[in-house]
Amino acid sequence: MKKAVEPSAERPVRAADRIRASASELFYREGIRAVGVDEVVERAGVTKPSLYRSFASKDELAAAYMRDYEANFWEKFEKPGGKSYSDAREHVLAYIRVLSANAVAEGYRGCGLTNATVEYPSRDNPARQVAEAHKKLFRRRLRELAGSMGARHPAVLGDALLLLIEGIYVTGQQSEDGPAQSALTVAKLLIDASVAKG
Amino acid sequence: MKKAVEPSAERPVRAADRIRASASELFYREGIRAVGVDEVVERAGVTKPSLYRSFASKDELAAAYMRDYEANFWEKFEKPGGKSYSDAREHVLAYIRVLSANAVAEGYRGCGLTNATVEYPSRDNPARQVAEAHKKLFRRRLRELAGSMGARHPAVLGDALLLLIEGIYVTGQQSEDGPAQSALTVAKLLIDASVAKG
DNA sequence: GTGTATACGTACCGGTCAGTAACATTGTCA
DNA sequence: TGACAATGTTACTGACCGGTACGTATACAC
Numbered sequence: 132m133k134k135a136v137e138p139s140a141e142r143p144v145r146a147a148d149r150i151r152a153s154a155s156e157l158f159y160r161e162g163i164r165a166v167g168v169d170e171v172v173e174r175a176g177v178t179k180p181s182l183y184r185s186f187a188s189k190d191e192l193a194a195a196y197m198r199d200y201e202a203n204f205w206e207k208f209e210k211p212g213g214k215s216y217s218d219a220r221e222h223v224l225a226y227i228r229v230l231s232a233n234a235v236a237e238g239y240r241g242c243g244l245t246n247a248t249v250e251y252p253s254r255d256n257p258a259r260q261v262a263e264a265h266k267k268l269f270r271r272r273l274r275e276l277a278g279s280m281g282a283r284h285p286a287v288l289g290d291a292l293l294l295l296i297e298g299i300y301v302t303g304q305q306s307e308d309g310p311a312q313s314a315l316t317v318a319k320l321l322i323d324a325s326v327a328k329g
Numbered sequence: 330m331k332k333a334v335e336p337s338a339e340r341p342v343r344a345a346d347r348i349r350a351s352a353s354e355l356f357y358r359e360g361i362r363a364v365g366v367d368e369v370v371e372r373a374g375v376t377k378p379s380l381y382r383s384f385a386s387k388d389e390l391a392a393a394y395m396r397d398y399e400a401n402f403w404e405k406f407e408k409p410g411g412k413s414y415s416d417a418r419e420h421v422l423a424y425i426r427v428l429s430a431n432a433v434a435e436g437y438r439g440c441g442l443t444n445a446t447v448e449y450p451s452r453d454n455p456a457r458q459v460a461e462a463h464k465k466l467f468r469r470r471l472r473e474l475a476g477s478m479g480a481r482h483p484a485v486l487g488d489a490l491l492l493l494i495e496g497i498y499v500t501g502q503q504s505e506d507g508p509a510q511s512a513l514t515v516a517k518l519l520i521d522a523s524v525a526k527g
Numbered sequence: 528g529t530g531t532a533t534a535c536g537t538a539c540c541g542g543t544c545a546g547t548a549a550c551a552t553t554g555t556c557a
Numbered sequence: 558t559g560a561c562a563a564t565g566t567t568a569c570t571g572a573c574c575g576g577t578a579c580g581t582a583t584a585c586a587c
Contacts, residue, residue, distance in 0.1 A: 146535070161450060164362045168575060178536050180577075189575065240450060248503050249447040252359060252438060266503045290508035291515040294496030301495045305446050305464045310488035317489040321515070324522040344564065366545060376565055378547080387545065 147185035149175040154196050159243045163193050163258065164250055190257050193247070197261035200243040204265070208272075219279035220322055223292060227318045230296065234303030234311035241300035269293065281326050288325040295321065345383035347373040352394050357441045361391050361456065362448055388455050391445070395459035398441040402463070406470075417477035418520055421490060425516045428494065432501030432509035439498035467491065479524050486523040493519065 153175035157166045168189050172179050186192040209215075211229045216222035233239060240246070244262040251259040273296075274289030282288040295318060302309040351373035355364045366387050370377050384390040407413075409427045414420035431437060438444070442460040449457040471494075472487030480486040493516060500507040 162362075162448060164360075164448070165450075167573070169573080179575090180537090180579095181535060183576065184534080241447070245499055245503075246447050249439070249444050249499070250360060250362070252363075252502065263503055266500070266507075270508060284514075287511045287514050287518075290511035291493075291518070293508045294493050294500060294512060294515060295489075296496075297499045298492030298494070298496035301443055301447070301499050302464070302492060304450065305443075305461055309464075310468060310491045313485045313488035314492060316485050317492060317519070320485075320489070320522050321519065324518050365543075367543085376567095377545090378566090379564060381546065382563085 146175070146177040146181040149177055150182050150185065150192070151195060151199060154192055155199055158193065158196050159200070159240055159246075160238075162250060163196070163247060168192075193256075193258035194261050197244060197247060197258045197265075201261065201265045204242075204244070208269075219276040220326075223273075223276055223280075223322070224315065224318060227296065227299070228315050230299055231303075231311045231314040234299050234314075235307055235309065237307050239303045239307075241304045242297075245297060245300050277325070280322060282322075283325060283327050288322065291321050291325070292318065344373070344375045344379040347375055348380050348383065348390070349393060349397060352390055353397055356391065356394050357398070357438055357444075358436075360448060361394070361445060366390075392455035392459050395442060395445060395456045395463075399459065399463045402440075402442070406467075417474040418524075421471075421474055421478075421520070422513065422516060425494065425497070426513050428497055429501075429509045429512040432497050432512075433505055433507065435505050437501045437505075439502045440495075443495060443498050475523070478520060480520075481523060481525050486520065489519050489523070490516065 150171060154166075154171045157171055157174060168179060168182055171192070172182050182192065186195060207229075208226055211222070211225040214225065216225060234241075244265050247258045247262045248266075253259065254263075270289065270293055273292045274285050277288035277292065278285035280288070295314060299311045299314050303311050348369060352364075352369045355369055355372060366377060366380060369390070370380050380390065384393060405427075406424055409420070409424040412423065414423060432439075442463050445456045445460045446464075451457065452461075468487065468491050471490050472483050475486035475490065476483035478486070493512060497509045497512050501509050
């Protein structure tokens with residue numbers, strides 16, 4: 132008589148996964164430097180050696196957090212509000228609409244990848260490297276979308292949108308009543324002024 | 330026979346001042362959390378008790394750094410490139426011109442006040458409080474300038490400029506080859522599209 | 528049953544952190 | 558000379574940090 136039912140319906144849930152989840156939550160909310168590995172494992176309900184079996188160091192755990200964050204970011208960016216968009220302008224505006232709504236909520240903490248580059252000025256930090264690579268990709272994607280909108284200078288409009296979005300990320304953490312409120316209007320202004328009319 | 334010449338040309342330089350200077354440099358370059366008080370006093374050429382005679386805690390030292398940074402900021406903002414401007418549009422564009430030039434330099438670290446709010450999510454941190462108060466003032470000042478430019482909606486243009494500027498601060502630390510390059514063009518676009526023409 | 532591999536916990540390490548106590552030294556002014 | 562204020566010197570604390578040596582429980586193979 133073996134296990135009867137449920138081969139593994141109750142999930143054991145690997146320690147490494149619990150740690151990733153715990154780290155993601157804590158690192159995002161409080162910052163990477165502010166959170167010790169003890170706090171991470173305690174919240175995960177595991178012990179420290181389990182962490183170091185799956186991750187070489189706290190820095191590498193932070194890098195894993197960055198990769199998880201990035202995957203999640205792309206999902207939210209490519210389907211803002213869970214919806215797909217064929218029109219580039221509507222796509223970007225939808226993302227900014229959702230983003231700026233979140234950014235005026237209490238406790239908003241901006242973009243985890245951006246925050247990590249602020250926390251780690253040194254270029255050889257593993258977490259920072261993931262973040263930097265992501266921001267390059269994001270910039271390219273925004274230029275692409277700007278091109279699809281028919282911008283006269285897609286590079287400029289793409290950069291404009293990136294600057295605007297990063298501005299939302301960071302000002303959103305400064306106060307609940309910040310300039311992110313105006314972001315959607317600004318985005319429209321920017322796009323319309325950049326797209327050839329006649 | 331007293332001191333002959335130079336009442337104090339060779340400056341004794343108060344320990345507190347040396348500490349402020351040392352802290353400002355280190356906190357800005359490496360981040361506040363990343364720098365220990367030992368490093369601050371060592372660079373200042375003083376000892377730890379001297380620090381704690383002038384500052385109640387590291388947090389309070391960080392708050393002092395914020396205040397110093399802010400004073401310096403206003404100087405640079407109100408006279409970009411050392412020059413005064415009577416025209417609001419030229420004033421803002423001059424600031425953004427200088428800023429974006431700095432932002433593409435290697436080792437650029439953005440705005441110390443912005444960075445501090447990223448490092449300290451908790452609202453009761455003394456340094457963060459200084460930074461938050463400053464950002465409120467800055468927002469008001471930009472709206473004021475937007476009004477002087479004759480914007481149809483000064484609040485929107487002011488916010489647009491703030492989002493843009495914060496975007497420059499933060500993307501400037503992500504890479505030397507970032508969107509800050511386009512910032513001046515974007516600023517002109519934004520202003521021209523916001524100012525009533527006919 | 529007895530290997531053997533995997534997954535995990537207990538207990539600990541040395542270092543660094545912010546902060547302090549007690550005392551010695553200096554320079555200034557009167 | 559004497560008093561005061563500012564600083565340096567030395568040594569220390571307790572908490573926390575990232576990281577690890579080592580023992581333990583379970584499961585599957587033969």
